[in-house]
Amino acid sequence: MTRRIAVIPGDGIGAEVMQSARTVLDLLVPGTGETFEYTELDWSCRRYEECGEMMPPDGLDLLAEHDAILLGAVGWPGVPDHVSLWGLLIPIRRAFQQYVNLRPVRVLDGVPSPLRPELAAGVDMLVVRENNEGEYSEIGGRFGRGTPGEFASQQAVFTRTGVERIARYAAERAAARRGSVTAATKSNGIVHTMPFWDEVVRETLEKSPVTLKFEHIDALAAKLVMSPRSFDVVLGSNLFGDILSDLAAGVCGSIGIAPSANLDPTGRFPSMFEPVHGSAPDIAGQGLANPVGMLWTVVMLLDHLGFAAQGARLMSAIEASLRDPASRTRDVGGTGGTTEVTAAVLAHLTGQEEKE
Numbered sequence: 001m002t003r004r005i006a007v008i009p010g011d012g013i014g015a016e017v018m019q020s021a022r023t024v025l026d027l028l029v030p031g032t033g034e035t036f037e038y039t040e041l042d043w044s045c046r047r048y049e050e051c052g053e054m055m056p057p058d059g060l061d062l063l064a065e066h067d068a069i070l071l072g073a074v075g076w077p078g079v080p081d082h083v084s085l086w087g088l089l090i091p092i093r094r095a096f097q098q099y100v101n102l103r104p105v106r107v108l109d110g111v112p113s114p115l116r117p118e119l120a121a122g123v124d125m126l127v128v129r130e131n132n133e134g135e136y137s138e139i140g141g142r143f144g145r146g147t148p149g150e151f152a153s154q155q156a157v158f159t160r161t162g163v164e165r166i167a168r169y170a171a172e173r174a175a176a177r178r179g180s181v182t183a184a185t186k187s188n189g190i191v192h193t194m195p196f197w198d199e200v201v202r203e204t205l206e207k208s209p210v211t212l213k214f215e216h217i218d219a220l221a222a223k224l225v226m227s228p229r230s231f232d233v234v235l236g237s238n239l240f241g242d243i244l245s246d247l248a249a250g251v252c253g254s255i256g257i258a259p260s261a262n263l264d265p266t267g268r269f270p271s272m273f274e275p276v277h278g279s280a281p282d283i284a285g286q287g288l289a290n291p292v293g294m295l296w297t298v299v300m301l302l303d304h305l306g307f308a309a310q311g312a313r314l315m316s317a318i319e320a321s322l323r324d325p326a327s328r329t330r331d332v333g334g335t336g337g338t339t340e341v342t343a344a345v346l347a348h349l350t351g352q353e354e355k356e
Contacts, residue, residue, distance in 0.1 A: 003305055006066040006270070007040045011084075012279030013289035014044075014072025020291035020342040021070065021298050027349055028302070028310045039066065045076035045084055045279075054087030060095045063270060068301055071274035072294070077281055094132055096269035098262035099162065100169050101129035102300070103245040103276065110322040111253040112333045115225070120251070125231045126177070127248060128170040129241025131262055133162045134193075136238045158193045158237070163200040169265060170235040174210045180232035181210050184217045184240040197237060217244075224248055249276060254331045256290030257322075259297035261304065273301045287337040290329040292318060295345060317348035 007022070009015040022038070029036045039062075043055040054074075056062075063069060069092065074084045092098070105125045107113050113120035139155035167183075174181045183201050187194035198214060205212050210233075215223065217240050224231065224244065228251050236244050249258035258276035275293030283289060295318055302311035321327040327344030328334025336344070 001034045002037050003034060003068070004037050004039065004066040005301075006063050006069045007038050008043050008069065008071045008074075008088075009040070010072040010074040010279060011044045011046065011076045012073055012281050012284035013277075014074065014279055016284070016287070016289045016338050017275065017291045017294035018070070018072040020338060020345075021294050023342055024295060024298060024314060024345060024349070027346060028307075028314060032307050032310055043088055044074065045079040048079055048083065048087065054084060055091075060091065063092065063096070066270050068270050068305060069272035070298075070301060071272055073275065073277060073279040075279040075281075090136070092272055093262050096272070097132070097264045097266070098269070098271055099130065099132040099165060100261075100263040100265060101131040101241060101245075102173075102261045102263055103127040103129065103241075103248070104259060104296070104300075105245070105248040105252055107252045108257070108319055108322050110324070110328060110332075111257065113251060113253045115228070115251060119226070119228065121229070123228045123252060125228070125234055125248065126173055127234045127236065127241055127245040128166065128173060129236050129245060130162060130166040130238050131241075132238075133157050133159060134238030156193050158196055158200075160200055163197055164204045167201045167204040167235065170233050171205050171208045171210045171212075174233040175208070178232040179210045181205065181212050182220070182231055182234050183212065183214050184220050184234065184236040184244060185214050186217050186240075187214075188216060201235070220244065221247060225251060246276065254290065255293070256329065256331045257292040257296065259293055259300055261297070261300045263304070271304055273297045273304070287339060288329060289338045290331055291338050291341050291345075292322070292329075292332075295342075313349060313352055314345070317345045317352065320348045321345050 009018040048054050107120045107123040135156045137155055137157040140153045142152045144150040170181050185194050185198050187198050224247055249255045256277050260276050262272040264271050275297050277293050299311040299315045321344040325334045327336050327341050
């Protein structure tokens with residue numbers, strides 16, 4: 001069987017970490033008994049500067065023919081972030097009903113956390129972010145441009161369907177872990193949407209075996225720093241989940257190691273996998289990019305496609321490589337670069353094969 005993967009390296013270090021991903025996949029895929037067929041796409045800010053569009057008009061139709069999408073990073077000076085986001089990532093997430101943004105968060109051996117050791121040890125949580133609606137809606141606008149009375153309005157949109165399905169997904173993941181869901185809210189200050197979010201989440205999970213609690217976003221942000229080990233699955237709206245997942249990655253030492261998946265749990269459409277870090281123009285082309293976020297993202301891709309054994313092997317190799325400063329990049333206290341880290345992961349994978 002052939003699995004079709006759309007590959008979008010994007011901008012900056014996206015191409016560098018994508019090469020690491022492809023190298024690792026070339027080693028792992030033969031062991032699956034299946035083949036991967038890649039379609040590499042030049043959709044990026046460079047394309048926007050040359051053509052005036054991040055992707056072609058038939059881009060979504062092309063992606064729909066694939067089993068999954070692997071994305072490097074998007075963004076570059078000179079192209080506003082809202083152009084790159086709304087010209088590529090958000091259309092993909094919404095057209096393919098990728099309503100789950102899933103971000104694993106762990107403190108890994110060898111990666112120094114900014115927290116005291118007793119606070120950081122054993123941190124292992126999932127951030128489940130609603131990915132299709134909420135605060136990132138298109139409703140609103142700017143009025144009276146250039147006048148003293150100019151103003152901007154932005155409308156958040158929460159639907160019962162959207163809240164119910166993300167709450168169910170969070171509960172399913174929690175049931176397979178430690179059985180606890182913490183839902184982020186701000187219902188004491190946001191008078192309509194957040195009370196609605198709270199009510200629907202509570203109603204959806206009232207018969208679920210998991211434990212549900214609500215935390216106001218400001219207090220939750222503090223607790224994620226002060227007692228991160230106490231969290232299992234953190235559920236957030238589009239905006240709150242976005243912020244909390246980056247905060248949690250910082251707690252674990254670096255956003256450079258953080259993976260993510262944009263999932264359509266029904267399997268009707270392709271899901272998209274991307275590391276959390278951006279395109280990092282300041283280090284692009286210098287061989288300094290940390291490929292771990294992308295390689296951990298590949299673990300999630302393999303799991304999603306049904307290759308859990310290969311994903312587990314890769315995760316084990318990543319963890320082993322991080323224990324040695326020579327195979328860690330500078331952002332996590334190491335001395336290696338992209339090439340050295342990738343080579344170390346490959347060596348650990350090869351060593352696993354030899355032991356078997």
